[in-house]
Amino acid sequence: MAKALIQMALDSLDFDQTLALAEQVAPYVDILEVGTPCIKYNGLEIVTALKTKFPNNLILVDLKTMDAGEYESTPFYEAGADICTVLGVSDKATMGGVIKAANANNAEAQIDLISVKDKKAVATEAAKNGAQIIGVHTGLDAQAAGQTPFADLQAIASLNLGVRISVAGGLNKDTIQKTIQAGATIVVVGAAIYGAPSPAESAKELRALVDAA
């Protein structure tokens, strides 16, 4: 089995701080994620900057697209995004538009299951329609209310859809290995790294845990 990938969520709004944090963690993570607030605040330019500065990392743009899928995502794929996200609560045509744009740019589309009621149904349909990644995602506001992504991960993993499963929602060094053992092939970390005294040390430690999982 291929080793799981680590995705680092860049959740700051500040352009320079985002690049500085990426610099610290890039050697230890696979995917650099431009968080949704960060992309809305900074625009396409931050994707171009990250792509140029970190050619050895994959770049994910967390667009959380809700409408106009192909139109909205195309410029980000053209700017070098390897993965863009689209909301699983959106219209099927919207998800289809992002998948189309991904394929046109030799890149990938991730369906974000945040707030989706029937997660199994949406994941199954999305995989059938060509989405490469299913995102099991407990949002920041839901985390603050005590929710975690683990039950949802089990439900999606049990479907054996043949797509990668990304898990986000407050993962840290105590939960990252069991998340991979439960079927995640991409694990998203944010606060566990950027909230640590040394983000680089924390990223290095998580890398070792993931590689040993």
Added chain:
Amino acid sequence: MAKALIQMALDSLDFDQTLALAEQVAPYVDILEVGTPCIKYNGLEIVTALKTKFPNNLILVDLKTMDAGEYESTPFYEAGADICTVLGVSDKATMGGVIKAANANNAEAQIDLISVKDKKAVATEAAKNGAQIIGVHTGLDAQAAGQTPFADLQAIASLNLGVRISVAGGLNKDTIQKTIQAGATIVVVGAAIYGAPSPAESAKELRALVDAA
């Protein structure tokens, strides 16, 4: 009854084209809307530019926020947004966060009902929680499949929630008056203006229709 407001959706990605279109229509519309693809492409800077250049128009930023409501919307309100949107399919805490940020900045929050299943329930709860505007919204991808916002507008208007109702979804000179008569207090136009030979002339014509409705 107060006259209905016209909202112009600025859907281009190009920074200068967006400002140029705004310049043409600003005298005839009340609200300049930074479309979702436009904000993700250009970032906060385009809000600042529009606010500076068009002090007599309200500025709506179509963030379509899905998570981290207060964190994501606050900088846009601080930059001068009069209205930001948050998705009705998001977590209640997310909507609450945007409403909180709006109130902290003497501005307004709009709940976008796009893809919401039980629109009446979400609209009722949002109004109770302090949202100032309910957005009845047939997205571009759904419009392409032939859908319109009119049945949803009737359902929401019948609730008499005491909030403003914004309607978006392919409105044009043939439908704008009946939309207002059915209860819309904000009518959103996009392609009907930017797709016209003269956007200014089209905006002027729609202004007259709205004021006579």
